[in-house]
Amino acid sequence: xxxxxxxxxxxxxxxxxxxxxxxxxxxxxxxxxxxxxxxxxxxxxxxxxxxxxxxxxxxxxxxxxxxxxxxxxxxxxxxxxxxxxxxxxxxxxxxxxxxxxxxxxxxxxxxxxxxxxxxxxxxxxxxxxxxxxxxxxxxxxxxxxxxxxxxxxxxxxxxxxxxxxxxxxxxxxxxxxxxxxxxxxxxxxxxxxxxxxxxxxxxxxxxxxxxxxxxxxxxxxxxxxxxxxxxxxxxxxxxxxxxxxxxxxxxxxxxxxxxxxxxxxxxxxxxxxxxxxxxxxxxxxxxxxxxxxxxxxxxxxxxxxxxxxxxxxxxxxxxxxxxxxxxxxxxxxxxxxxxxxxxxxxxxxxxxxxxxxxxxxxxxxxxxxxxxxxxxxxxxxxxxxxxxxxxxxxxxxxxxxxxxxxxxxxxxxxxxxxxxxxxxxxxxxxxxxxxxxxxxxxxxxxxxxxxxxxxxxxxxxxxxxxxxxxxxxxxxxxxxxxxxxxxxxxxxxxxxxxxxxx
Numbered sequence: 001x002x003x004x005x006x007x008x009x010x011x012x013x014x015x016x017x018x019x020x021x022x023x024x025x026x027x028x029x030x031x032x033x034x035x036x037x038x039x040x041x042x043x044x045x046x047x048x049x050x051x052x053x054x055x056x057x058x059x060x061x062x063x064x065x066x067x068x069x070x071x072x073x074x075x076x077x078x079x080x081x082x083x084x085x086x087x088x089x090x091x092x093x094x095x096x097x098x099x100x101x102x103x104x105x106x107x108x109x110x111x112x113x114x115x116x117x118x119x120x121x122x123x124x125x126x127x128x129x130x131x132x133x134x135x136x137x138x139x140x141x142x143x144x145x146x147x148x149x150x151x152x153x154x155x156x157x158x159x160x161x162x163x164x165x166x167x168x169x170x171x172x173x174x175x176x177x178x179x180x181x182x183x184x185x186x187x188x189x190x191x192x193x194x195x196x197x198x199x200x201x202x203x204x205x206x207x208x209x210x211x212x213x214x215x216x217x218x219x220x221x222x223x224x225x226x227x228x229x230x231x232x233x234x235x236x237x238x239x240x241x242x243x244x245x246x247x248x249x250x251x252x253x254x255x256x257x258x259x260x261x262x263x264x265x266x267x268x269x270x271x272x273x274x275x276x277x278x279x280x281x282x283x284x285x286x287x288x289x290x291x292x293x294x295x296x297x298x299x300x301x302x303x304x305x306x307x308x309x310x311x312x313x314x315x316x317x318x319x320x321x322x323x324x325x326x327x328x329x330x331x332x333x334x335x336x337x338x339x340x341x342x343x344x345x346x347x348x349x350x351x352x353x354x355x356x357x358x359x360x361x362x363x364x365x366x367x368x369x370x371x372x373x374x375x376x377x378x379x380x381x382x383x384x385x386x387x388x389x390x391x392x393x394x395x396x397x398x399x400x401x402x403x404x405x406x407x408x409x410x411x412x413x414x415x416x417x418x419x420x421x422x423x424x425x426x427x428x429x430x431x432x433x434x435x436x437x438x439x440x441x442x443x444x445x446x447x448x449x450x451x452x453x454x455x456x457x458x459x460x461x462x463x464x465x466x467x468x469x470x471x472x473x474x475x476x477x478x479x480x481x482x483x484x485x486x487x488x489x490x491x492x493x494x495x496x497x498x499x500x501x502x
Contacts, residue, residue: 003330009101013195017049024201026065027211042108042338045374051194053219059227062215066157066184067233069212074154074182078133085129087207092122104329107193108338121172127458128180135181145495152483154182156235159228163241164190164340165295174238177478187216192341194218232256243467261471261481265396266424269417270300274309276429284453286320290380293337294400298425298454303404310406321364324380338376345376348399355383358390388416418444424464
């Protein structure tokens with residue numbers, strides 16, 4: 001693959017690949033002294049570089065830097081933090097094409113989506129920059145005898161642990177509100193896609209963020225991640241990733257009573273009733289599972305279609321899936337790129353015999369894409385004839401795999417939609433307003449979109465229920481996580497106080 005953007009991406013990451021990528025601590029790059037592991041380009045299967053697993057001393061140094069920088073950063077005025085965060089956004093926008101190219105290179109994401117993702121990262125910083133001056137605002141809560149008022153204060157140094165599917169944009173979702181709140185950060189990006197994270201921390205320093213406020217350490221979850229989540233000076237952990245890992249992090253942070261925010265897995269339904277705008281429902285269903293290579297927590301991986309229209313709707317879906325363009329992530333025409341890693345494509349492949357043995361049919365796809373070299377390309381796949389009891393309808397595959405399931409009526413749709421351990425997102429298509437209200441209210445999900453795909457509005461809460469997570473991002477919900485709320489009760493001076501021992 002020899003697209004000009006790939007050549008540019010290789011040029012951008014060259015300073016990070018000439019030697020094993022270390023860490024960024026207290027405003028300076030640090031050459032890692034720990035064991036190294038390979039970073040693979042998903043589109044070619046070739047080694048891009050190596051990354052160092054942080055040693056215990058390096059991790060402790062990053063946390064110490066965040067702890068040392070916290071008092072001054074927390075005391076800085078919100079207006080000054082706003083200024084710095086807007087400057088970070090400016091620099092992200094200036095380098096958006098390079099950031100997007102790097103995401104195509106080490107995450108394998110198609111250019112058509114990554115070209116916008118970097119700009120969305122800048123929007124995340126601007127959104128929270130504008131809220132920084134009011135981050136510590138509270139409420140006046142008067143009672144007859146006291147004036148109660150609340151204030152918010154940054155919680156302290158926090159850990160941010162982010163995944164490999166859209167690494168840059170998801171990092172900004174977590175780091176921007178933490179910085180706006182007055183917290184300092186130690187960021188551990190995913191080991192499979194570390195390069196855009198290094199770009200972000202360098203941009204932040206160039207924008208005027210004081211040394212130590214934002215640090216980055218590379219490493220594996222079971223070593224660096226575990227040390228970070230167990231560290232007594234880390235006050236909270238924001239994590240995006242697998243539900244199983246979230247459970248481990250909660251256990252690791254329990255002895256030090258860490259606050260946690262988890263955005264975890266999903267097996268999200270898109271429910272299509274017979275009265276829906278079926279063309280728009282089809283567009284949204286295809287987009288929400290096959291965009292980002294199917295590697296997104298909010299993907300609509302279960303297609304629940306009313307039985308009266310099931311056959312016709314699924315047939316149209318199959319036609320669309322067959323026509324999806326799979327190929328070079330740097331090609332703007334590519335709609336589906338490679339999966340992230342050989343381990344991951346093997347996981348996705350393992351579900352194909354499971355589907356067949358369970359009695360479902362693989363109507364489209366189900367195999368590696370031939371003729372594209374050693375990259376991790378998987379055919380966009382449609383599984384039909386499935387029932388909610390099957391593993392392919394219950395477990396998160398996290399790839400370009402859509403499982404179609406018929407339902408009979410509203411009650412059947414809800415029963416099947418809710419019959420999973422996850423509860424992140426749900427999508428509902430109907431032109432019956434009453435049904436939209438009833439079903440959206442009964443769905444066990446943190447977010448429901450009615451007659452829409454996932455359209456993110458930053459002031460709204462983002463997060464899941466059940467095994468899909470704890471807590472919410474977005475708007476003031478982020479500040480609720482990164483800040484402590486204090487109540488002050490000021491007496492008017494006339495209330496009766498009981499007298500003891502008189």
